[in-house]
Each structure stands twice: as C-alpha cells, then as structure tokens.
Amino acid sequence: xxxxxxxxxxxxxTQRRAMSATPAKSSLPPHEQVMLKDAYEARTHAEAAxxxxxxxxxxxxxxxxxxxxxxxxxxxxxxxxxxxxxxxEFQPLPYMRKRKNVSLDETRLKAPVQISRAPLAHMKRx
Numbered sequence: 643x644x645x646x647x648x649x650x651x652x653x654x655x656t657q658r659r660a661m662s663a664t665p666a667k668s669s670l671p672p673h674e675q676v677m678l679k680d681a682y683e684a685r686t687h688a689e690a691a692x693x694x695x696x697x698x699x700x701x702x703x704x705x706x707x708x709x710x711x712x713x714x715x716x717x718x719x720x721x722x723x724x725x726x727x728x729x730x731e732f733q734p735l736p737y738m739r740k741r742k743n744v745s746l747d748e749t750r751l752k753a754p755v756q757i758s759r760a761p762l763a764h765m766k767r768x
Contacts, residue, residue: 674682 673685677685
C-alpha cells in the first residue's frame with residue numbers, strides 16, 4: 643500500500659466513526675433517570691454480585707487450579723509416558739460376549755419373531 647491509499651483508508655474510517663448511529667456517552671441521560679427504580683436497584687445489585695464473583699474467581703479459583711496443576715502435572719506426564727512405553731493389551735474376560743456383525747438375510751426378514759399377546763396367569767386381575 644502506498645501512502646495515499648493509507649491516508650484514504652484512514653479518512654474513510656474516520657468518516658464512518660463520525661457518522662455512526664451511536665451518540666456520544668455525554669449526550670445520553672444517566673441510568674438513574676431512564677430506568678425504573680426497581681430495575682435500577684436490580685442492576686446495581688447485579689453489578690456488585692458480578693464484581694464479587696469475578697474477584698472470587700481471580701483470587702481463589704485461578705490460584706487453586708495453578709496449585710493443582712503444579713502438584714499433579716508432573717505425575718500425570720510421567721504416567722502418560724509410562725503408558726506409552728507399556729501399552730495395555732486386551733485381555734478377554736470369560737463373561738464378555740463377543741458379538742459378530744451378521745448381515746440380514748432374507749429368511750430373517752420373512753419370518754419375524756411372533757410375540758404372544760395373551761396375558762400371563764400371575765398378572766390377571768382378581
């Protein structure tokens with residue numbers, strides 16, 4: 643970009659800012675005059691609550707997470723390296739049932755399982 647195109651771009655950006663629909667903050671009335679009293683009180687309460695939660699997160703949660711990471715990080719990295727050196731092999735257990743994918747053939751589609759609709763003897767109403 644040459645100097646003239648940069649100046650033209652800066653002039654266009656300045657013009658866009660001047661023509662924006664948002665008025666300057668000084669021309670807007672304060673919130674106390676515009677909002678209802680209950681709504682303004684709720685807003686100030688929410689601002690205080692948000693501020694306190696931000697402080698709790700910044701001064702309690704972030705240092706606690708840093709300490710946990712500092713304490714457990716090297717152990718976890720050593721554990722991951724050990725697992726990469728000695729990967730676990732699959733050991734089938736006697737109670738595991740290996741299922742095979744069987745393609746549907748025509749006999750299964752022609753003869754579906756019949757379900758009896760007769761009520762059971764122990765479920766009859768007295």
